Amino acid sequence: MHRSRIGVVLIDHPPESYDAAAAFWAGARGSERGPDGPPAENPYESLDRLPGGVMLELQRLGPGTPPRVHLDLETDDVPAEVARVVALGARVVEEHESYTVLADPGGVPFCVVPVQRAEDFERHATTWP
Amino acid sequence: MHRSRIGVVLIDHPPESYDAAAAFWAGARGSERGPDGPPAENPYESLDRLPGGVMLELQRLGPGTPPRVHLDLETDDVPAEVARVVALGARVVEEHESYTVLADPGGVPFCVVPVQRAEDFERHATTWP
Numbered sequence: 001m002h003r004s005r006i007g008v009v010l011i012d013h014p015p016e017s018y019d020a021a022a023a024f025w026a027g028a029r030g031s032e033r034g035p036d037g038p039p040a041e042n043p044y045e046s047l048d049r050l051p052g053g054v055m056l057e058l059q060r061l062g063p064g065t066p067p068r069v070h071l072d073l074e075t076d077d078v079p080a081e082v083a084r085v086v087a088l089g090a091r092v093v094e095e096h097e098s099y100t101v102l103a104d105p106g107g108v109p110f111c112v113v114p115v116q117r118a119e120d121f122e123r124h125a126t127t128w129p
Numbered sequence: 130m131h132r133s134r135i136g137v138v139l140i141d142h143p144p145e146s147y148d149a150a151a152a153f154w155a156g157a158r159g160s161e162r163g164p165d166g167p168p169a170e171n172p173y174e175s176l177d178r179l180p181g182g183v184m185l186e187l188q189r190l191g192p193g194t195p196p197r198v199h200l201d202l203e204t205d206d207v208p209a210e211v212a213r214v215v216a217l218g219a220r221v222v223e224e225h226e227s228y229t230v231l232a233d234p235g236g237v238p239f240c241v242v243p244v245q246r247a248e249d250f251e252r253h254a255t256t257w258p
Contacts, residue, residue, distance in 0.1 A: 006185070009138060017235025017236070025233065028217055050181055051252075054179055054180070069198040084157075085157055088153050104140075106142045106143075106196040
């Protein structure tokens with residue numbers, strides 16, 4: 001048995017639009033950004049959490065990448081969750097050391113990632129047989 | 130003064146991939162779909178709510194439209210919320226009778242929509258001066 005939940009909503013932008021988009025979404029949410037944006041080695045910047053503990057994050061993509069919104073499934077067993085969603089019709093796009101990028105049957109990208117926030121995960125994750 | 134919140138996460142697919150994607154996401158969430166999918170006159174189908182009352186919905190787009198995920202800002206005053214986010218850097222893409230489609234500074238689409246679920250809105254919306 002393993003568990004998962006929709007843990008993160010990410011708004012992804014290439015460097016060309018990242019700063020303007022990050023300033024916009026922080027303003028739209030009424031949240032403060034850190035002074036420097038995301039560091040080069042970690043392209044993620046947290047905005048704030050939605051009620052219920054779903055995180056809202058910005059991601060700086062590579063140059064020329066189309067901007068988009070994507071979802072992360074947070075799980076206590078990445079290989080088991082990847083196998084579960086592949087059996088439901090997803091396909092694996094890229095395997096990374098700690099997480100996997102997949103696409104739904106129409107090509108919408110999403111990720112399966114390890115537990116990000118233990119307290120919210122414990123409270124809200126669904127157990128799969 | 131008006132209020133808004135991120136009220137809906139929508140997974141959008143054209144007819145070519147809608148049914149397979151809807152079956153996939155319902156399975157991924159462990160939720161049951163209605164027997165018929167969305168009726169032609171209303172291309173939205175609710176999956177379930179995330180903890181905290183954010184709705185998860187599927188939308189059937191027009192033929193050939195690229196699939197995507199988008200967010201809805203739910204508000205008790207659509208014109209005031211559109212003005213607020215335009216002042217922050219968004220641009221209006223399409224105005225409909227009850228809602229407005231916009232894009233963030235990098236082109237990511239989102240919508241400003243009237244209150245969808247009064248109880249969750251009352252509980253979680255932010256008041257803007």
